[in-house]
Structure formats: structure tokens, C-alpha cells
Amino acid sequence: MQVNKALTIAGSDSGGGAGIQSDLKTFQELNVYGMSAVTAVTAQNTRGVHGIYPVTAEGVTSQLEAIGADLRPDAVKTGMLFNKEIIEAAAGAIKNFGWNNLVVDPVMVAKGGSILLEEDAAAALKEWLIPLAKVITPNVPEAEVLTGMKIDSAEKRKKAAEILCGIGADITVIKGGHWNESDLCSDLVYDGQEFYELDGKRVATKNTHGTGCTFSAAITAELAIGKTPKEALHTAKQFIQAAVEYGIEAGSGHGPTNHWAYRRLGNAKR
Ligand SMILES: Nc1ncnc2c1ncn2[C@@H]1O[C@H](COP(=O)(O)OP(=O)(O)OP(=O)(O)O)[C@@H](O)[C@H]1O
Numbered sequence: 001m002q003v004n005k006a007l008t009i010a011g012s013d014s015g016g017g018a019g020i021q022s023d024l025k026t027f028q029e030l031n032v033y034g035m036s037a038v039t040a041v042t043a044q045n046t047r048g049v050h051g052i053y054p055v056t057a058e059g060v061t062s063q064l065e066a067i068g069a070d071l072r073p074d075a076v077k078t079g080m081l082f083n084k085e086i087i088e089a090a091a092g093a094i095k096n097f098g099w100n101n102l103v104v105d106p107v108m109v110a111k112g113g114s115i116l117l118e119e120d121a122a123a124a125l126k127e128w129l130i131p132l133a134k135v136i137t138p139n140v141p142e143a144e145v146l147t148g149m150k151i152d153s154a155e156k157r158k159k160a161a162e163i164l165c166g167i168g169a170d171i172t173v174i175k176g177g178h179w180n181e182s183d184l185c186s187d188l189v190y191d192g193q194e195f196y197e198l199d200g201k202r203v204a205t206k207n208t209h210g211t212g213c214t215f216s217a218a219i220t221a222e223l224a225i226g227k228t229p230k231e232a233l234h235t236a237k238q239f240i241q242a243a244v245e246y247g248i249e250a251g252s253g254h255g256p257t258n259h260w261a262y263r264r265l266g267n268a269k270r
């Protein structure tokens with residue numbers, strides 16, 4: 001049986017709600033074969049991050065070379081990369097293998113405030129990784145770090161998206177989770193030519209652990225099966241909306257999103 005394949009280059013979340021666990025669950029739900037290169041092991045639950053154990057850059061390169069030498073991913077995403085050595089290793093392999101169906105989720109800080117990207121590594125993201133990206137999916141605080149500007153109005157949100165496409169991303173999505181617009185939770189898209197919104201309804205819930213990972217993994221899965229970026233973004237937004245609406249009550253902190261809600265609700269078109 002021929003299947004489409006997607007690769008996540010990200011951190012492991014022992015709690016299962018974010019990182020590679022979230023990405024692989026999302027790939028599976030969207031009928032895509034999932035592969036992973038682990039960048040860091042985190043000891044984590046719904047209440048926060050207890051420890052971070054990074055993999056060496058050599059270890060990351062070795063995983064990527066094993067995948068590249070044998071299995072050809074149809075799309076690739078990056079999540080938590082933790083330091084500039086790992087960013088360089090990931091970008092090097094992505095370039096060497098010509099993996100140009102690339103989604104970059106520039107993960108920086110966990111919901112509880114723990115640092116998932118060292119401070120001096122944001123520049124490496126801009127220099128090495130973002131120029132390779134088909135889609136980049138920062139939340140508002142991440143877009144602020146990457147652009148060096150405060151985003152406190154709709155105009156500035158658009159300006160930041162233009163700057164990020166200027167750095168080299170084909171498409172920039174500035175997510176709305178941290179953007180308070182009444183009961184809306186829309187994400188702004190800029191594709192280098194036009195702006196549009198992915199419309200969503202804000203769900204009043206604390207179970208949002210891993211929303212960004214799940215959303216970017218859904219985009220990646222859809223690109224892997226050959227959807228256009230616009231189609232992939234649309235489906236990913238429906239996927240994350242269902243996953244948040246039916247969020248899972250687990251643990252006493254930020255519970256995870258529900259990866260199977262989209263399929264179980266019968267939204268899947270395939
Ligand atoms: N309360 C909510 N209700 C509905 N959709 C939400 C909610 N919070 C986030 N989303 C959606 O989830 C996706 C991820 O957005 P968010 O801004 O939360 O990313 P993030 O901060 O990177 O996530 P994470 O905290 O997992 O890193 C976006 O499509 C966003 O609109």
C-alpha cells in the first residue's frame with residue numbers, strides 16, 4: 001500500500017499533548033504515515049515542564065540522515081528545536097535532502113512559561129530555517145521576537161507577517177490564540193500577495209496544551225497528501241477547532257487537545 005509520509009523534527013512531551021506525540025497523533029488522524037527526529041526529551045505534564053534533556057546536534061543529524069537515506073517524507077515540520085546547534089543540524093539536512101514542503105512552527109515558550117528555545121537561537125531560526133519554509137506558524141509573542149516589533153494592532157499584525165515573508169517564508173500564519181478579539185480566534189495568513197483570515201471561534205477552555213503543535217502538524221499532513229497550502233490551512237483550522245472544542249480532561253493543568261475529534265465528528269472529507 002502506498003501512503004504519504006510526514007516527518008516531525010521536534011521535542012518529546014512525556015505528557016503526550018504537545019511535541020512529537022501530538023504531531024504523530026495528528027498525522028495518523030489525517031491518514032499520513034508519521035516519522036520523527038527527536039530534538040530534546042522533556043519531562044512534562046499538563047502543569048508544566050520539569051526538565052529538558054536536549055539531544056546532541058550529531059544525534060539529530062544522524063536521525064535525519066537515517067530517514068533521508070531510506071524514507072522520503074512528502075512534507076516536514078519543525079517544532080521545539082531548543083538551541084542553535086540543533087537548528088543548524090535540522091536546516092542542513094532539510095536543505096541537503098531538498099525537503100521543500102516545510103512547515104516551521106517556531107516554538108519558543110511552553111504554556112507554563114518554560115523556555116523551549118534558548119534566547120540566542122531566534123537569530124538562527126531567521127538565518128537558517130525560515131528561508132527554507134513554505135509555511136511558518138508563529139503565535140503573537142513568537143512573531144514579536146522574530147520581527148523585533150510589538151504587535152498590538154491589526155495593522156502591526158499584518159506588518160509582522162510581511163516582515164516574516166520578507167525573511168523568506170512563502171506563507172506566514174500569525175495565530176490568534178494569544179490575540180484577544182472578543183469571541184473570535186482567527187489566524188492571519190499572508191502569502192506574499194494577499195492577506196486572509198482563517199476564521200475560528202474562541203473556546204473558553206483551559207485544555208489548550210499543544211494547540212500550536214497540532215495545528216502545524218495538520219498543515220504538514222495535508223501538504224504531504226498533495227493539498228495546496230490554502231487547502232491545507234483550511235483543513236488544519238477545522239482540525240484544531242474540533243480538537244479544542246472537544247479538549248481532553250486529563251491532569252490538573254492545561255489538558256491536551258483532542259486529536260480524534262475531527263475524524264470522529266465526521267468532518268474528514270476523505
Ligand atoms: N481557545 C481557543 N479556541 C479555539 N481555537 C484556539 C484556542 N486557542 C488557540 N486556538 C487555535 O489553535 C491554533 C494554535 O494557536 P495558538 O496561538 O494557541 O498557538 P501556540 O501558542 O503556538 O500554541 P502552543 O501554546 O501549543 O504553543 C490556532 O489556530 C488558534 O487560533
Ligand SMILES: Cc1ncc(COP(=O)(O)O)c(N)n1
Pocket residue numbers: 010011012013018019020042079080107109110111112116208209210211212213
Ligand atoms: C516538546 C514540546 N513542544 C512544544 C510545546 C509547546 O506547547 P504548549 O505551548 O502548548 O506547551 C511543548 N510544551 N513541548
